[in-house]
Amino acid sequence: MSQLPGELHKIPLCSLAIPGSHxxxxxxxxxxxxxxxxxxxxxxxxxxxxxxxxxKWAVTQEESITKQLDAGVRYFDLRIARKPNDPDPTRLYFYHGLYTRTDVETGLRMIHDWAEKHPKEILILALSHFEGFQKEKRNIPTLKSCWDQGRNVIVSYDYSANQHPEMWGRIPYYYGDSMDPAEVESKLRQSLEKGRSSEAFYVCGLNLTLPEDTRILRYIFRPCDNLTKVLQRSLPKLLQWVKQQTSHRPNIVASDLVTRDNFVSTVVQLNISKVEIT
Known part of the structure; x- marks a missing residue:
């Protein structure tokens, strides 16, 4: 980001094209x-x-979070989960189909260490899903239970996360919900043409998505195929579509296999094109 033309240094981040990983x-x-x-x-x-x-069908990235950062990725899709029956109730993991080996604290520490060394690079972390965070059923206290516990004050609070200046509201993520690149392009084009607020972030996801019904069997039982191979065949076509988005320029563009096929440079080039047009 620090290497972008000076003309782009004072415009809102939601008006820039930012490479992201899904x-x-x-x-x-x-x-x-x-x-x-x-x-x-x-x-x-x-x-x-x-x-x-x-x-085989859940791995969408090949490189570590640090290597993604080094490659120029600045938006991260981080799905959080708590393992059931974990002896440490405060320990969290990332997940996509399966849990990660790395816990959330370690993963965020890696990002923090990189960010400290690159103070002019702005990173956007989208924490979502929160699997396993089901609300526990609360027992309504009785007079006797309050007296037995030595408690006589009940506190209620209503304090939204968006009241914290360090927290940003949920960033909308638009994607094609299909394994067909042409369908992904079509749905993303519709989202861009609707027009988005110039004062809010939004994500265009180039990711392919497996069906949730029996059609999934057409993919997962292919003995010599996996998601990475499918993505390798699809990503060049999707990036060609990204290059063409000059009139309806996307904000954050998230993809699988972000260290391949010039993904980062293709997205960043949209910013250069913006300067050349103006």
């Missing part, structure tokens, strides 16, 4: 963990073949 921590998925999703495979967590299939 399911940023999926390179670290633990094949020995229990299955988090899809729901119809959760019961097969103890079967290695089931976990192997999920792993």
């Amino acid at each position: 399911d940023s921590m999926s390179y670290d998925l633990d094949i020995n963990s229990s299955v988090v999703e899809p729901d119809n495979l959760k019961g097969l967590s103890k079967i290695y073949l089931a976990r192997r299939i999920v792993h």
Whole structure:
């Protein structure tokens, strides 16, 4: 970001084209963990073949978070989960189909260390999903339970996260919800043409998405295929579409395999084109 033309240094970040990664921590998925999703495979967590299939179709990134940062990625899609029955109730993990080996604290520390060394690079972290954070049922206290616990003050609070200046509201993520690159392009084009607020971030996701119904079987039981291979075949076509987005320029562009096929340079070039046009 520090190397962008000076003309772009004072415009809102939501008016820039920013490279992002989809399911940023999926390179670290633990094949020995229990299955988090899809729901119809959760019961097969103890079967290695089931976990192997999920792993083949859940890994969307090949490189570590540090290497993604070094490559120029500045937006990170971080899906958070708590493992059931974890002896440490405060420990969290990332996930996509399976849990990661790296916990959230360690992952965020890696990002923090990189950010400290690159103070002019602005990073956007989108923490979402929060699997396993089900609300616990609260027992309404009685007079006796209050007296027995030595408590006589009940505190209620209503304090939204967006009242914290260091927190940003949820960033909308638009994607094609399809394994067909042409369908992904079509749905993203519709989103861009609707027009977005110039005062808010939004993400265009180039990621392909497996069906949630029985059509998924057409993909996951291909013995010589996996998500990475499908993405390798699709990404060049999707990046060609990105290059053409000069009139409806996207904000954050998130992708799988972000260190391949000149993804970062293609997105950054949209900013250079913006300067040349003006």
